[in-house]
Amino acid sequence: MVQPLQNISVGNxxxxxxxxxxxxxxxxxxxxxxxxxxxxxxxxxDHLTKIFKNQRTVIAVxxxxxDVKRGEIxxxxxxxxxxxxxxxxxxxxxxxxxxxxxxxxxxxxxxxPEKIRxxxxxxxxxxxxxxxxxxxxxxxxxxxxxxxxxxxxxxxxWQLLEMTELADRAHMKVQTFSGGMxxxxxxxxxxxxxxxxxxxxxxTIGLDPESRREVWQQISKLNEEKTTIILTTHYMDEAEKxxxxxxxxxxxxxxxxxxxxxxxxxxxxxxxxxxxxxRINEEVLSAIRENSLxxxxxxxxxxxxxxxxxxxxxxxxxxxxxxxxxxxxxxxSIHSPSLEDVFIxxxxxxxxxxxxxxxxxxxxxxxx
Numbered sequence: 001m002v003q004p005l006q007n008i009s010v011g012n013x014x015x016x017x018x019x020x021x022x023x024x025x026x027x028x029x030x031x032x033x034x035x036x037x038x039x040x041x042x043x044x045x046d047h048l049t050k051i052f053k054n055q056r057t058v059i060a061v062x063x064x065x066x067d068v069k070r071g072e073i074x075x076x077x078x079x080x081x082x083x084x085x086x087x088x089x090x091x092x093x094x095x096x097x098x099x100x101x102x103x104x105x106x107x108x109x110x111x112x113p114e115k116i117r118x119x120x121x122x123x124x125x126x127x128x129x130x131x132x133x134x135x136x137x138x139x140x141x142x143x144x145x146x147x148x149x150x151x152x153x154x155x156x157x158w159q160l161l162e163m164t165e166l167a168d169r170a171h172m173k174v175q176t177f178s179g180g181m182x183x184x185x186x187x188x189x190x191x192x193x194x195x196x197x198x199x200x201x202x203x204t205i206g207l208d209p210e211s212r213r214e215v216w217q218q219i220s221k222l223n224e225e226k227t228t229i230i231l232t233t234h235y236m237d238e239a240e241k242x243x244x245x246x247x248x249x250x251x252x253x254x255x256x257x258x259x260x261x262x263x264x265x266x267x268x269x270x271x272x273x274x275x276x277x278x279r280i281n282e283e284v285l286s287a288i289r290e291n292s293l294x295x296x297x298x299x300x301x302x303x304x305x306x307x308x309x310x311x312x313x314x315x316x317x318x319x320x321x322x323x324x325x326x327x328x329x330x331x332x333s334i335h336s337p338s339l340e341d342v343f344i345x346x347x348x349x350x351x352x353x354x355x356x357x358x359x360x361x362x363x364x365x366x367x368x
Contacts, residue, residue, distance in 0.1 A: 034104075034107055041070065042197060043102065043103065043197070044067050045065055045102040048065070049061055050086050060083050060086040066247060068228065073242050073243045074247070075233065075239040075242070076231065077246055077247065077339070082252070083252040085202075087232075088122075093109055097110070104197065105119055105197075120198070121192075121193070123198070129186055131174045133174060135170050135171075139189055139192060140153065142189050143156065143157065157170075163218070169181070179206065180210070183207060188218070191222055197229075199230045200230065200232070201232045204216075204233070216242060219242055231243060236338060236339035239339060246260060255346050260339070263342050264338075264342060265309070266342055270307055272311070272334070273333070273335075274304065274335070275322075275331065276302065276331035277322075280327060281325070283325060288321055293309045295308060319332075
């Protein structure tokens with residue numbers, strides 16, 4: 001069960017042994033740790049910290065520890081400025097950490113950047129497609145950059161164009177493409193060399209709803225090829241749709257990590273069940289309250305409002321009580337907590353709160 005703690009080490013918790021390194025010894029020790037495959041985890045992050053010092057000290061990533069499992073779609077969620085992109089930039093060797101370390105497959109991010117770059121694909125927030133080139137030319141140029149063999153490159157390009165349903169536009173300039181088409185092309189471009197891990201940083205930002213759904217389908221197709229995908233996003237519906245596990249980051253700190261259902265169970269109020277009725281009596285209310293999974297029962301404006309820890313499990317018992325007392329129900333609805341609700345519970349703020357994007361000054365914020 002997930003816990004909203006300052007530092008969370010997630011993975012095979014019964015078997016995992018986290019080692020801490022500091023100073024000059026960390027470089028050699030971390031390299032030795034990374035050289036040994038680590039069970040089902042393909043990424044292991046250990047007390048990773050990034051501090052920027054300019055006119056003031058900003059802790060962009062603050063002592064983060066977690067694992068990513070091989071083959072999963074892992075969601076990294078949080079508001080703008082939370083530290084998601086900084087974590088990705090360190091894992092993809094574009095930034096060196098201030099302290100801590102991370103292993104990507106069997107390579108250390110500080111000691112083996114070239115090895116790591118050969119096994120990953122990256123799709124950044126901002127488009128890097130050459131809009132004056134065709135879709136085919138963009139893929140060909142990038143394929144040569146990442147050393148896809150010439151004899152295999154043409155077949156690979158057409159395979160990816162078919163996957164994105166862009167084969168009929170292969171020789172059209174990218175400047176004629178819609179936003180969704182460009183994004184799909186950019187995602188598969190990062191996948192052209194069959195990377196073990198694909199990093200997608202806000203892949204659907206700025207897209208319309210239909211284009212977002214098309215990109216979601218594309219991401220799912222790539223994951224079917226056993227590729228591990230790290231997805232950063234501040235769209236909660238995107239994470240719910242795609243991710244097997246989800247991590248919440250706020251102001252550089254990892255505040256919660258687990259599967260979707262467990263994250264939603266963090267909220268004590270649980271699911272909300274609403275039942276419309278023509279009449280009700282105290283006997284019915286007392287019988288409902290006896291269920292140990294029910295937190296509260298209220299009658300408001302001709303509707304019964306029930307807070308329960310597991311709404312789908314509780315509902316049949318509630319229906320049975322109404323039937324026992326021969327009381328008809330006019331409507332039934334269940335509302336489960338959303339990821340947005342979980343974020344509010346953990347931080348006390350909405351995801352789109354303007355203060356969420358503020359850089360964190362020197363020091364540590366109070367943990368919820």
